[in-house]
Each structure stands twice: as C-alpha cells, then as structure tokens.
Amino acid sequence: MLFDLPDHDTLYQALLDRDARYDGQAYVCVATTGTFCRLTCPARKPKPENCAFRATIGECIEAGFRPCKRCHPLQAAALADPAIGALLAALDERPDIRWSERHIVQLGFDLSTVRRSFKRQFGMTFLEMARQRRLREGFETLSGGGKVITAQHEAGFESPSAFRAAFGRLLGCAPGSLTRGGLLQASWIGTPLGDMIAVSSTTHLHLLEFVDRKALPAELAKLQRHAKEQVGIGTPPPTEQARAELDTFFAGQSAVFHTPLAFHGSAFTRRVWEELLTIPAGTTQSYSEIAHRIGRPNATRAVARANGANQIALMVPCHRVLGADGALTGYGGGLWRKQRLIEIERHFKSCNKDTRPHVSG
Template sequence: MEYNSDMLFDLPSDDVLYDALVARDDRYDGQAFVCVHSTGIFCRLTCPARKPLRENCTFRPTVGECMEAGFRPCKRCHPVKAAAQNEPAIIDLLARLDAQPQRRWSEQDVADLGYDLSTVRRAFKRHFGMTFLEMARQRRLREGFETLAVGGSVMTAQLDASFESPSAFRAAFAKLLGCAPADLKSDGAMRATWIPTALGDMIAISSASHLHLLEFVDRKGLPAELRKMQANTPGGLGIGRFAPAEQAEAELADYFAAKSARFETPLFMHGTDFFKRVWTALQTIPAGETRSYGDIARQIGQPTAVRAVARANGSNQIALMIPCHRVIGADGSLTGYAGGLWRKQRLIEIERALKTKTAA
C-alpha cells in the first residue's frame, strides 16, 4: 500500500472532537486543535477556558495549519508549547532538580516551597507518568550509574547517588535495571549506557557494531528485558559506551531539538521474522505522520493480522528509532504506549512541528 507523504492519519469527526473539547478529554490532545472563529484563537482540546459554541469551532491536526489559517495561539493553554511547560510548579521543581540532582527530596521539602502536595503529585503523574519524588529518585540513580560507567566503585556510586546504605542503592538499582550494580562489568561485549533526553532518561544497550535496545527508564517492562538480555549475553552485560550508543545519543539530541528525525544508528532487532517485518514497516512511517495497526497489517501483506501487529508493536525494544509511537487507534485516538500516553502525545507533537518546520 502506498501513502501520500503529506497524509496525516484521519481524525474523527468534528462532532467527536467537540465532545472531547467540552469534556477536556485528553485522548486527542496534541492530535487535534480547535480553531475558534469568534475569537480568532486556537487551543488544545484540554484548554481550561470557557467552551465556545459548536458552530464557532473547526478542528485542525497541527499547530502549523491553525496558524496558516490565521488563528493565534491561546494564552491560557499555550498550544505551541509542551503542556507541562504551562504549569509553574512543574517548571520550578524541574529547575530545582536540574540544579541539585543529588538532593534527597521529601514531601516536606515540596510543601516547604509552598506547593500543595496532591496538586503537584497529580500534575507530574499527568505529564510524566511519575511523581516528582519518583523522578528525583531516578535522577539520583542516574548519578550512580554514570559513576559506575567511568569505572567508579559501587560504594562511590552509592554516595554519588545520595543513598544512605549500600542495600538501598542495590535494591533501587535492581528494581530499575533488573540487576545489581556489581553485575554490570566494564568490559562486557554488550554495554548499557544512560542517555538523558527532553522526555525522560533512556537506557541504551549496544555492542561494538549495533544498538540492541533503547528504552525509557520508567518503562515497566525494562527490568525484565534487561534480565533477559543479561542471561543471553555471554559474560553478561557491561556498562559504558560503544560507538552505536554514542551515535544514538547525538541523533536523539537533534531529534528532541527538532533539528532532524533521521536515525542512522545501526540496529539489531531481537524478534521473530514476523516482528521484524512489522518493525521494518514502522521505520517507513515518515515523522509527522501516523498509521493504524490495520494500515501496517495491510502494508506487510497480512491484512487480517491486526492483533499480531499490535503485539509486535508493543514488543519493540528500540524506541523512537523504530517508531512504534506513530501507530494510533483506527479512530484517531492515542492507544497504549509502554512509554506512557503523555510521552506518545509529545513525540507526535515534536514530529508534526518538525514536519511543519521542514516544509516551511
């Protein structure tokens, strides 16, 4: 099946989108924007402003199309920015976390800054799929991981990560990465690399020649994936950098800076022949476009294998570079994504902005 390179996945009807606007339903947030003819502005579907009348609304799939039609961005929901950037508490706490990555944050620390704990908790869960305290703990683990990666001892890594006891550090490390810190050797034939990104930290596993895994560290299935890879790698996984991971980090930096969606890092796919066919098909979806599971099934010549395609999509171990986030529901809604629906939405927004920028 051939696709028009300018095609975006069909959105549901304007009536469905208007109902989502009234309900502030986030299923289509970032997939569509409402243009209000009576005011000349455009908004996210989750905008908190008073809802316009149905006859004053039209819907467009990208920020660029709204602006080209002469509409101005709303000053309440800021549709041209990432949604998380609209909340002062998030902006402030993330800045504090960047300034003090080793700080052991507590709920009392957050309350002492004048924030309501339940409000902050809900905001971080909504935008990042984790609480601020969970994010801060993950950041401390990154500090310990990077100490190990440059040859530091487990004790030094524990202190750099600001854990009070070796057992607490080992337990937190194993919960996140599926193995104890001492199990990651510096001379492994396959090595783990921690890659910070604008949408959360990622773990890359690479050999000297190929990237084998790239996942967000908060993916629930990551520890099991790493344990399996550890068991199947002679000598076990190591820690450190190979050229494919370094190339991946550089390409991801360009991607999140909206400079390029081109990935040329050599990949090694672990899966059945069917899964590999699906993953190869995913790589043909241009950035800024989406497909349904049915589209992919037809593309690989097995139109009835929609559920099998969905399983293959969910089993992808190389996020972003094999773009399983570009597959959405047949009705245009966001569907399950192991990295979190909030992240899937933001990835689609980044790519649509990049497509608009490239076209301009």
Template sequence: MLFDLPDFKTLYAALLARDDRFDGQAFVGVASTGVFCRLTCPARKPKAENCTFFATIGECIDAGYRACKRCHPLQAAALADPAIGALLQALDGQPDRRWSEGDVARLGYDPSTIRRSFKRQFGMTFLEMARQRRLREGFTALAEGAKVITAQHEASFESASAFRAAFARLLGCAPADLRADALLRATWIPTPLGDMIAVSSHTHLHLLEFVDRKALPAELRRLQAAARQPIGVGAQPPSDQAAAELADYFAARSSRFTTPLAVAGSAFTQSVWDALRTIPAGQTRSYSDIARQIGRPSAVRAVARANGANQIALMIPCHRVIGADGALTGYGGGLWRKQRLIEIERKLMILNKEIAS
C-alpha cells in the first residue's frame, strides 16, 4: 500500500498550518468549492465539515474534484510559483549568463523574495543555481578533453581562481588534477529536478547524487581515498546506462534500473539498501517497516542512518521512505525533490495499471 493517512484531526491541523511535511502525501477535497488542494495551499482555509482527505491525486479526481488554480496540485510544488517558473525558463534560455540580483530586479521581481523562494524550494538561491549551471558547462568541456582555460571560458568564469575554487568545492580537487585515465570517472547528468553527478568505473556505478547535495564533497573524498587516486572526468559505460535509464524514469516511461551498482557498507547497511530496492515505484514505507522487513524491528534509528548513508540516489530509492505518520522526512536531495519523485512514481504506477488493464 502507499501509506495509511493520519487521522482527520492531524490532517486538518496540517491544512490550517500549511504544514509542508505532508505535501504530495495527502490532498484535501473541499466540498463547498469542488476543488482539491495541497495542504500548503495559500487559499482561505475551508471549514472542517467541508473537507475530505485523500492519499493520491487520482483519488481526488475519481471523487469528482478538480485541481485548485491557486496551489496547482498537478504540478511540482516548486513550479507552482509563477516567479520561479519564469526565472527557471530564463535560466534555460541563457545558461552561460552571469546572472545578478540586478538582472532579477530588471525582470520585475524582488531579489530578496526570489532569494527566499528559491532557498525554500531548492535549498539554494537562484544565483547559486545559475552559477552551478555555468559550472556544468565547464565540467562538460573538460570531459570532452578541453584545456582548463577553455573550460573556464565555457563556464563564463572571468577569474581562473574563482573557477578552480568553485570546481574544488564540488569535486574536492582542482580541474587540472582530473585525469582521463583514472579508475573512477565523474560525469554530469542533467535531469528535470536538477543536475546529478555520476561516478563510475568501467564496470560499475559507484555514486549518483544531486550536485547540490551537501554531503557530495565528502562522499567524493571517500571514493578518492578508496581508489587511492583522484577521480577523473569522462563517461564510462555504467554512467551512460544510468543517464539513459534516468531519462526514461523522468519521462515516466520506466522505473526499472539495471545499471550495475558498486555498494560499500556493512552487512546491516546493505540489507537496508536491498530492502529499499524491493519497494515498488509509487509506494512508500516507513523506517519501522524496513526494520521489520530485515528482521531487526528495534533498529529503526540504525535503518534511518543507513538510509541517509546511501550515495546512489533514485536507483537505491531512499526517497520512498517516509515517517510513520505519513509525513515526508529528511532527504539529502531536498524535501521538494522527494515530494516530486513520489509524484512521478505514482504517475508511473497509474500508467502501468492502465497498460495492464
């Protein structure tokens, strides 16, 4: 099953408080208006007697409700904000531009409001996101064999030291240290939910993380220490396979991942990761569910730690683990991503059921 909805009192309190812990996990149908909303909807709150709570969008539609035009429950929460959508579109149109708060203001938006909105939804500001996009261009150039100075220009960094510093913060080494013949090589994979870094050997994928994950530099350092040499740059067969499978996943064509994975952890940790991979797309489990599944019902906290130690995102689906009360819990890639991933997978589940019938 997906998960059991909390009781009415808990959900109605979450609706009144616009509690984002249940965003994407529960929806409210309002009898007096005939619409269904996210619990974080900014519209005036309905009376309790007019509310019915549902676990999925499909249930809301089946019950005869139509989507709210304020909170756009059919869209990812982040993209429901018109200002965010417009700026993301502008960034896509000019990825190599050195964006500034002045540019944001000239587009008609208050820079401080935009800064808070992006930080809340993406864990980074719009300017940080734009800088990351430029860094992707430099990374791609290096992967194609370009010299560092060429990569710096591709990334639109005027200062060589700034380019080196930005690169070092991301990969833990200077761009000149990257080797094309390294055992482990990193490649950059763009996705609709943000760019990802994949690190693989010739035979296995060792890491797959969103670029803005705070733990990424430490994870890369551990991989480098294990390999006893710096991580190189360039595609390998497993990272190419991962990119193709991720494209199918985000297009809601397939949730099946067959890329060979190299996982390093204790026997307990690997048992947790194995359990995560048995959760069907479109469904969720709690930490206590996983603990019971692996035969360690009292090890809930240890399961949570193992879940957080996963460094192969999506393919080892730690995003499918939620709180016992159905609330979204911590996710290294950001709760907004966790909510969107669950939505994507529920869409996949519905499509698979339609095909089967």
C-alpha cells in the first residue's frame, strides 16, 4: 500500500458514523471552516468535497487548519502528558505572546522533554505549533484585504518588521518587501487539500502552489527575477477567478478552468505544460506517452523534469501523470494529494471537454 490511511470514501463514512475505531488514527480537515476534527466529532457533517483526511495532528496544523472547539482533537495528548496540556492551555489563554524557549522555561518545563513530547504527539514542536497558529491568523487578515498592521496585531507579533520577516521567510522574500500592490501580487486560497498561495498580475495567474511545498520559496524567487521586483500582497482579478473556479472544482461541479495562465520556462518546458492541459479530467497518462505526443519519444526524463517544474498546480494538471507502471510518482504537493486529486476527478470523467485556459508564454 502507498498510504497508511484508508481511502477517502471509507474515512468519510467513518466520519458520518462517528466510528470510534478511527479516533486518533485519522483526522478530517474541513475547508469551509478552516478547522480539523476527530472522526467522532458531534458537529454537523461537512460535504465530502470539503473534507481532506490526514493521519496526524501535525499534518493538519501544517496545512493551516485550527483544532475544532467541539471535539478538541488535541485533548487526548493533553490528558496523556500534563506538560502538553499545560502548554496548550497557555497557548489558548495567551494568543498574543510571541512564544520562545524562555517562556517554556519560565513555566517550569524542560525544553528537551517538551520538544520530544510535542514531536511524538503532533509531529512538530510547541514553538512550531505556536508560530503556525499566529501566522495563519495574520495571513487570513492579509488575504482578506486587511492592513499589514492589523494582521500583525491579530497574529500577535511585537512589531511590523517581525511579522513581515516571518511572512517573508515563507514566501522567500526579503524582510520588509511585502507591500500591497506591485506587478505580481500574492494571496491565499483555502482548499480541502490545504492552503495554497496564488500569485497573479492584473491579467494572468503566474503561480498556484500548496503552502507546504518545499520548492515554493525557490519558485517565488524565480518569479521575482522575471518581474524584476518583489512579489507584493493583493488579490488581482486572475486570483479571484482562480479562487472561484477552485471552489467549483472541489464542490464537484466542474473541472474546467478558464483562468488565464502565464508560463515561465523554456520552449520545451512550456510545450510539456501545454500538453498537460489536454489530459482530460478523470484520466491519466505516463511520462513516455507525453513524450511521444509532443514528438520527442526519447525525452521521457526531460518530460518528467518539466512536469515537476510546473508552478501552477491543479490548473496545469501534472497530477494526472503517472509512472510507466501506473505508480504515483513525483508530485511536489505530496503523493497523498496526487491520489486524492485523481479520486476527485473520476467524477468528471463523463463530462470532459477541450477547454484550455488562455496561456501567456
């Protein structure tokens, strides 16, 4: 098996049934609320297209989701370890604190013990958890058009420069460069598979990537070199269009994207990306098949590299490309996302149309 978790339909049924066998073994991230829950949560059940399932609490937090206040998914770990419970309570009570090792010591806890306990229970340290929570709150304000100073205060940062630096590290930008407007503007888009960053000009979408993709800072740096200026913050029309079309996609209504796209790459790389756009939703192809289709049958490895260099996830469907043996391979957003996207798109197989978005090279 490629994955430890059962398939999406099995886990969704477990959520509907509040099946206690999965309690603590899997968690559901709900795109419409931005929270994650235990599968036994008593809250009203979300639609299946708004759910993504993850194996650990750490994965849920890293994807930008907050713990549910009804089922308290962190409670089991808190009860198992008094230190975890005390620190989680302190985090809830004092969201304004910029937590550091000094604060942990002042509360009477051993740093190495706390680090091991949180890593074991959540897959991340307490300080990483605190930072994720603060940044998420600030990012939500920014992506909604709020001012940087408002986002800074809501995220609990002591100064504008500290908040800009934290946001800049994630985006790979120099501290202090993230101002509103600019030729290219970044915004956040929430999806059932985790938060994404979209970067657009006034006319085209240039980048769409999951926040936790390791190559994201390098991809943004590449865009900045192309634009000859830093990426700013804002929501140009192509980003708004992309957000609406992604909502429609995850609602199971349409796999058609009309958002105008901008490609940055060599002629060969752009040719591969253009070919990806012709793969119908609900179907897959191999790297070698694409190489043959573009008239370069001996360029399978080059096709694979071009596929991996795609900077517009989902809309340029590199997730529809498999290895020669049909195995899931080489998806920067994570193989679990690739599998889920392929599962989602089976629904669209009977209504495929050739509807390529407008592409700018």
